[in-house]
Amino acid sequence: QAGSSLTDLTTTATPTDQGYYKIKGQKLFISAGDHDGADNIIHLALVRIKDAPPGIKGISLFIIPKKRIKADGSLEFNDVNCTGIYHKLGYRGAPITQLAFGENDDCRGWLVGEANKGLAYMFQMMNGARIDVGLAAACISSAAYYASLEYARERPQGRKLTSKDPLSPQVPIIEHADVRRMLLFQKSIVEGSLALLIQCGLYEDLEHVTEGEERENYNLLLELLTPVAKSYPSEMGILSCSQGLQILGGYGFCEEFPLEQLYRDVRIHPIHEGTTGIQGMDLLGRKMMMKKGKAAQLYLAEVRKAIREAQDDMELKPFADKLQLAVGQLENVTAHLFGIAAKEGPEMFLADATLYLEFFGIIAIAWQWLRQAVCARKALQKNPGESDVNFYNGKMVACRYFFGYELPKIEGLAIRLLSGDGLTVTMKNEYFED
Numbered sequence: 001q002a003g004s005s006l007t008d009l010t011t012t013a014t015p016t017d018q019g020y021y022k023i024k025g026q027k028l029f030i031s032a033g034d035h036d037g038a039d040n041i042i043h044l045a046l047v048r049i050k051d052a053p054p055g056i057k058g059i060s061l062f063i064i065p066k067k068r069i070k071a072d073g074s075l076e077f078n079d080v081n082c083t084g085i086y087h088k089l090g091y092r093g094a095p096i097t098q099l100a101f102g103e104n105d106d107c108r109g110w111l112v113g114e115a116n117k118g119l120a121y122m123f124q125m126m127n128g129a130r131i132d133v134g135l136a137a138a139c140i141s142s143a144a145y146y147a148s149l150e151y152a153r154e155r156p157q158g159r160k161l162t163s164k165d166p167l168s169p170q171v172p173i174i175e176h177a178d179v180r181r182m183l184l185f186q187k188s189i190v191e192g193s194l195a196l197l198i199q200c201g202l203y204e205d206l207e208h209v210t211e212g213e214e215r216e217n218y219n220l221l222l223e224l225l226t227p228v229a230k231s232y233p234s235e236m237g238i239l240s241c242s243q244g245l246q247i248l249g250g251y252g253f254c255e256e257f258p259l260e261q262l263y264r265d266v267r268i269h270p271i272h273e274g275t276t277g278i279q280g281m282d283l284l285g286r287k288m289m290m291k292k293g294k295a296a297q298l299y300l301a302e303v304r305k306a307i308r309e310a311q312d313d314m315e316l317k318p319f320a321d322k323l324q325l326a327v328g329q330l331e332n333v334t335a336h337l338f339g340i341a342a343k344e345g346p347e348m349f350l351a352d353a354t355l356y357l358e359f360f361g362i363i364a365i366a367w368q369w370l371r372q373a374v375c376a377r378k379a380l381q382k383n384p385g386e387s388d389v390n391f392y393n394g395k396m397v398a399c400r401y402f403f404g405y406e407l408p409k410i411e412g413l414a415i416r417l418l419s420g421d422g423l424t425v426t427m428k429n430e431y432f433e434d
């Protein structure tokens with residue numbers, strides 16, 4: 001099986017006296033689980049050893065090859081069968097398979113590390129994979145942005161509102177304010193997402209070259225930001241590709257142009273490697289509370305450092321001040337929700353965790369835009385060449401766009417998150433009946 005609730009997995013491993021285990025069970029939605037592109041396929045799978053404790057404490061990690069190695073070095077089939085291929089909306093370059101292990105009672109698996117510690121081992125891979133999902137989403141959105149930008153520059157349609165002459169030539173659609181708005185939306189999402197992902201990459205690198213408490217701090221920052229770096233580019237990537245498609249008008253809906261495929265391909269990213277709902281609960285229910293809130297404090301200190309740096313520049317001060325207010329709101333909302341956790345329990349506390357993730361994500365991207373604006377301002381003061389001036393001015397306008405159009409969205413989210421009326425918890429399923 002696959003899915004959000006790992007505790008319920010039922011694939012089992014029975015020990016033998018030969019150094020391997022006999023594996024039985026199914027795995028769903030396995031990316032590239034079977035194909036002809038390699039001589040062998042080695043699966044790393046979470047499995048429950050027979051009589052292991054229930055829940056996550058009884059999950060172990062196994063190596064299960066499609067073909068096992070015989071004593072003479074040749075390969076023999078290991079009873080791993082592909083029982084189905086999913087037909088998908090997008091992401092069609094990879095076959096997503098349903099696998100059956102041990103249908104003929106002849107599937108062997110080898111334990112990785114210690115028994116019952118599989119989830120911790122798997123999360124070493126999963127944390128990196130979640131960042132990679134965010135990166136893949138940002139890359140698809142980036143391709144969509146450049147495709148729609150190119151189209152907007154070339155497609156003549158309509159005239160400026162100030163042009164009264166119906167015989168004057170039509171203008172490229174990039175001249176229309178509404179098209180520029182859509183392009184700026186894409187640019188601010190794509191480059192904001194990439195900046196956050198690079199920030200995570202920096203924390204990971206620093207974690208590897210530091211020691212002691214400093215190392216732990218970088219690890220905490222990376223852990224805290226992982227659900228955000230996975231979800232923001234994925235969720236906003238869908239909207240960003242959708243706006244890109246909109247820029248192409250009718251052609252956006254057609255296979256002759258790349259937008260329709262990019263729009264389909266980006267849709268997987270809020271689903272796999274933990275849905276956005278799961279990421280929201282991870283951020284609010286685990287990461288914000290981790291080490292008595294130390295990760296959250298470290299993060300706020302990082303954002304405040306960027307605010308201080310920007311406040312020295314009169315042009316950037318208004319943005320720095322807005323981010324300061326946003327950080328205050330983040331603290332208020334978080335404290336309010338922790339209060340709910342203490343008084344009303346986890347259902348009420350985490351009911352709107354996905355909205356909290358969205359709220360947190362917008363502020364994190366505003367932080368990244370402020371940092372980019374600081375760099376752009378410094379670069380512009382060095383009298384760069386014309387193309388660099390355009391590049392850095394583009395950064396400044398995208399920053400203004402994000403602070404002017406996206407950051408205000410936290411106001412509505414904060415109202416909802418502070419309301420605490422438990423609407424979705426108390427709603428009865430019967431009320432959905434027509």
Ligand SMILES: Cc1cc2nc3c(=O)[nH]c(=O)nc-3n(C[C@H](O)[C@H](O)[C@H](O)COP(=O)(O)OP(=O)(O)OC[C@H]3O[C@@H](n4cnc5c(N)ncnc54)[C@H](O)[C@@H]3O)c2cc1C
Nearest residue numbers: 002003004005029030031096268271272273274275277278
């Ligand atoms: C194209 C593709 C490739 C994939 N590749 C792999 C792979 O290589 N390996 C692998 O192991 N898996 C893979 N998956 C599986 C993927 O990780 C799961 O589909 C995903 O984790 C969601 O699990 P699910 O499909 O069981 O949905 P469910 O867990 O049933 O979730 C359905 C909805 O319910 C919500 N939900 C579930 N539980 C809760 C809860 N406790 N509280 C609140 N909301 C909840 C979810 O957020 C979601 O919105 C792939 C999936 C796809 C579509």
